[in-house]
Amino acid sequence: MKQHVMGVDFGSTTAKTVILDLNGNIVSHAVAHMGAVSGNGVKQSMKDALDAAGLTQADIGRTVSTGYGRRMLDEADKNYTEITCHARGAVAMVPGARLVIDIGGQDSKVISVDSNGLVSQFAMNDRCAAGTGKFLEVLARAMEIPLEDMGATALAAQEKLKISSMCATFAETEVISLLAEGHPKTDVLGAVHKAIASRTLGLVGRVGKKGPVVMTGGVANNPAAVHYIQEELQMPLILPDVPQIAGALGAALIGLDDYRAENRQLLISEAEDMAREEQMAADKACVPGCRGVPEFAVDPREKQPVPGKLKSLVGSLQKHF
Amino acid sequence: MERTQIIDSFAAAARDPLSYAKQWKARTGRPVIGSFPMNFPGELAHAAGALPMILQESDDPITVGHGLLFPFYCGYTRSMVDQAVRGDFDVLDAIMFGDHCVQLLGAADAIRMQLTNTRVIFFQLISSMCDPWTQGRSEESFAKLRAELEDFAGAKVQDEAMHASIRLFNKNRGLIRRLYDMRKKGIAPLGSVEMQHVVKSSMVMDKAEHTELLEKLVRIYDSAAPLPARNVRLHLSGHFCQAPKPELLEMIEQCGVTVVGDDLYHGFRYISTDVPEQGDPIAGLARWYMDRNTGVPCPTRVQNNVDWDAYLLNAMRDEKAEGMIVLMAKFCEPHMYYYPEVKEAFEKADMPHLLIETEHDGMALESLKTRVETFVEIVKHRQAA
Structure with a gap:
């Protein structure tokens, strides 16, 4: 019997891999930034995780994929949606969590979970990339600021401005107008993050506000996004150490359940x-x-x-x- | 005749109803009467010698119709107006409008202004279903409709002709209900797109021709044994005037779903109830109109002793459905107003359901697929727990 399982989150902008031992401990994880639903990115993240664990794909007993490209991964034995996997992963990272906010590259979702980490209700953006990482990416380009610096810059906002459009293209027009009116980048960026937070609160309203709340996904690494969402929610957000890998961890845990159930007789001491x-x-x-x-x-x-x-x-x- | 050939015949009429109407008219030389959904008694037009056809939403994008209706009207009404302005309804000799909602009324006015040479028949049906005068008022409406049709046809519509039409329509409905029952039991593995073709073509085709094909289809399944199914069993609810897009139904089934029942208008709602075959045919049609709302309750009607949500929960128990997907067309006001009651009842009954809002102008199917797959995963986890 093999001693490891793997979860792969084939996301829209990044690929994440988590390898677990049969006791559910994380042996290694990797995040690869390779562009939209990139097969190369996924291969890279899987390779990095395997190398870090000193394993090869042949050592993996079960591979479960999630994310937008979940059906495209040949190595996967099964696939589950990112909603199911993020819920499972977030509750594993923060036991007792009841609400998961996941803002990824092209979608944002709020998931209400039960004590077993199973999804009870969920809501996700259903219009466009409104309130997602893509929204930030478009506006970072419009404001000529590196994406990774956006959060820290936005935290220095003084004046409260408002961006009313959630369409990235229309919001870009608003941002350019605000800059043309002479508002500093810090304030405009504050408004951008406030807009994402309002959108997130709308999703929370659809599933019901409750805590503890965990935030996962790449945008959880943005301090301004976290700050404004906390302000809107009026509740603290719990951030896992590596919020991006929640989906891959959830996928690996589901794979582990499956693998253990299938090999129950071989697992007894x-x-x-x-x-x-x-x-x-x-x-x-x-x-x-x-x-x-x-x-x-x-x-x-x-x-x-x-x-x-x-x-x-x-x-x-x-x-x- | 093979199963595929029969389904293909239904699909052809369902996909392009107006071409079917043109061919039928050329073949028979008789008039075609188009009608708005959902309570027009096709039996009356049939007895008057016409082809009754429920007008269908087109897949085409709304273009010139935008000049007449606001974009916040539902896709069905906007598509109706658009087809009228483009001249697609030229094949129709008359159009029959009902008054189910404000949007249909608006569309009727817009079409009436456009098709000045087409006979327009407008009739109102009482929407309060449990008053002592409901039956009488319904009879008045149907009698008035009969008089208008007689005027249009230039001949009396005889009771015998109406009884014959009622019997034919009942037979057609009964055969489709048998297919529904066979599907529920796993004997007739008809996908929801195929089932839509069956029902939608019944709204369009010559009833005798459709019934003949249906009889052949039912015979194919008559001796079939139930097939084992491992998918999640779901009920589809909602979508009144317009048929859900086939690609949406296919996507739902691709997520590991078997649709075991529905209350869609292009589904069980259309064929739920028969017209009494004895007695005065107008009184029979009025009875049918009232019984339909207890057969499958409709949020456009008001009836204190009938709850759509209670009906849905009962139907799902009977179908052994494990969850429900609600398909809500934007901006269907009756559905939007009633949905909170369904949601509350389902949450109270601990029955999972997923709401999907549909649009005429296309939907983000990949994102919707993630939502449906998640819903299926939730239902499966509940089964396992």
Whole structure:
């Protein structure tokens, strides 16, 4: 039996891989930024994770994929949606979480989860890339600022401006107008992040606000997004150490459940094996205390012949043979 | 005749109803009467010698019709107006309008202004279904409609002709209900697009021709054994005037779903109820109109002793459905107003459901697929728990 399982999140802008041992411990993980639903990105993240664990694909007992490209991964034995996987991964990272906010490259979703990490309700952006990483990417380009610097810059906002359009293209026009009016980049970026937070609050409203709330996905690495969402929600957000890998972790955990269930008989320890044999022997015994040896006619506790009918039955059998 | 050939015949009429009408008219030399959904008694037009045809939303994008209706009208009404302005309805000798909602009324006015040479018949049906005068008022409406049709046809519509039409329409409905039952039991593995073709073509085709094909189709499944199914069993609800887009239905089934029942207008809602075959045919049609709302409740009608949500939960128990997908057309006001009650009832009954809003101008199917797949995963987890 193989000793590891793999979860792969084939996302729209990044690929994430998590490898677990059979006890559910993370052995390695990798994130590759290779562009939209890139086959190369996925291969790279899988290779990085395997190399870091000192394993090859042949050592992996079960591979589960998720994300937009989940159906495109040849190595995957099964695939699940990113909603199911993010919920499972987020609850594994933050036990007790009841709401998961995941903002990824091209979609944002709010997932209400039960105590087992199973999805009870969900809502996702259904118009366009409104309120997603793509929205930030488009506006970063319009404002000529590196994507990774957006968050820190936005945190320095002083004046509260408003961007009313959630369409990335129309919002770009608004941003350019605000800059043309002389507003500093910090304030405009603050408004951009506030717009994402309002959109997220709308999704939260659709599934019901409750806590603790975990934020996953690439946008969780943006401090301004986290700040404004917390402000809108009026609740703290819990951020896992590596929020991007929640989906891949969830996929790996689902794969682990599956693999363990399929190989249940191979997974028992030596002590469990002994205990099971003893139990089976006890179950087979036709008299109390018998351990399945041919002394079935004698009660081993008393070393006395069994009285009554059983004794006569034994006697007649002995005569026969 | 093979199953595929029969389904293909239904599909051809369902995909292009107006071409079917042209061919039928050329073949028979008789008039075609188009009607708005959902309560027009086709039996009356049939008895008057015409081809009754429920007008269907077109797949084409709305173009010139934009000049007459606002974009916040539903896709069905906008498409109706667009087809009228483009001249697609030239094949129709008359159009019959009903008054189910404000949007249909608006579309009727716009079409009336455009098709000045087409006979327009407008009739109102009482929407309050449980008043002591409901039956009487319905009879008045149907009698008025009969008089208008007689005027249009230039001849009396005899009771005998109406009884014959009622019997034919009942037979057609009964055969489709048998297919539904066979599908529920796993005997007739008809996909939801195929089922839509069956029902939609019944709204369009000559009823005798359609019934003959249906009889052949039912015979094919008559001796079939139930097939084992491992998919999640779901009920499809909603979508009144317009048929859900086939690509949406296909996508839902690709997510590991078997649709075991529906209350779509282009589905079980259309064929749920028969017209009494005895007695005065107008009184029978009025009875049918009232019974339809208890057969499959409609949010455009008001009936205190009938709940659509309770009907849905009962139907799903009967179908052994494990969840429901609600297809809500934008901007179908009756559905939008009623949906909160369905949602509340389903949450109270702990029955999973997923709401999908549909649009005339295309949908982000890939994103919708993620939502449907997640819903299927939720239902499966519930089964396993």
